[in-house]
Amino acid sequence: MGKLEETNKQTVKKTKIQEAILLTLASGGRLGAELIVGQVIESLTGIDYPFTQRRSEIIRSAASRLRQKGLVEFKNGHYSLTASGEKTLNEWQMSSYKIRRPRKWDRKWRVIIFDIPEKNRGLRTRAREILKAAGFQHLQDSVWVFPYDCEDVIGLMKTDLGIGKYLLYMIVDQLENDRFLRMDFDLI
Numbered sequence: 001m002g003k004l005e006e007t008n009k010q011t012v013k014k015t016k017i018q019e020a021i022l023l024t025l026a027s028g029g030r031l032g033a034e035l036i037v038g039q040v041i042e043s044l045t046g047i048d049y050p051f052t053q054r055r056s057e058i059i060r061s062a063a064s065r066l067r068q069k070g071l072v073e074f075k076n077g078h079y080s081l082t083a084s085g086e087k088t089l090n091e092w093q094m095s096s097y098k099i100r101r102p103r104k105w106d107r108k109w110r111v112i113i114f115d116i117p118e119k120n121r122g123l124r125t126r127a128r129e130i131l132k133a134a135g136f137q138h139l140q141d142s143v144w145v146f147p148y149d150c151e152d153v154i155g156l157m158k159t160d161l162g163i164g165k166y167l168l169y170m171i172v173d174q175l176e177n178d179r180f181l182r183m184d185f186d187l188i
Contacts, residue, residue, distance in 0.1 A: 018066055022066070070084050097153050099153050102148060108173055111139070113168045115142060117166075120163075137181060154169045
């Protein structure tokens with residue numbers, strides 16, 4: 001393996017560890033230093049660390065780096081997420097919802113319709129943020145459109161947010177007066 005590949009591999013591991021720590025703190029609130037190690041390792045299914053003392057050192061080192069960056073704070077023996085940490089975690093999670101655009105458009109529109117109840121306003125807002133960040137265009141209230149295959153991203157969103165029963169994914173051959181949409185997506 002080349003030097004650049006090895007450096008990149010190490011950077012990805014560090015980032016995954018840091019993201020796992022932020023996710024653990026965001027989902028569980030405040031955690032003690034000892035508890036965070038076990039929970040972070042459980043969420044790191046993509047990284048294979050042997051069960052050793054070195055594993056705990058790696059997690060503590062990553063948590064220390066996050067504290068130095070101002071993303072987490074350590075008070076009274078507990079780690080907790082800062083406002084800056086929440087923002088960074090949100091950005092990292094949004095990167096999971098990127099859609100690769102093919103060279104040629106298949107002339108079909110992907111329409112997303114969701115009807116999330118008012119009592120789940122936070123989920124509705126989060127769904128809008130994800131769609132907007134992924135490049136969807138807002139067509140009408142709770143109706144979004146995209147010109148390329150995005151079924152995987154929508155499936156991920158349904159799973160992550162638990163909104164599968166509220167969201168409908170359609171593939172549409174024609175949309176009335178879609179000239180402006182084609183202009184927005186540079187398809188003309």
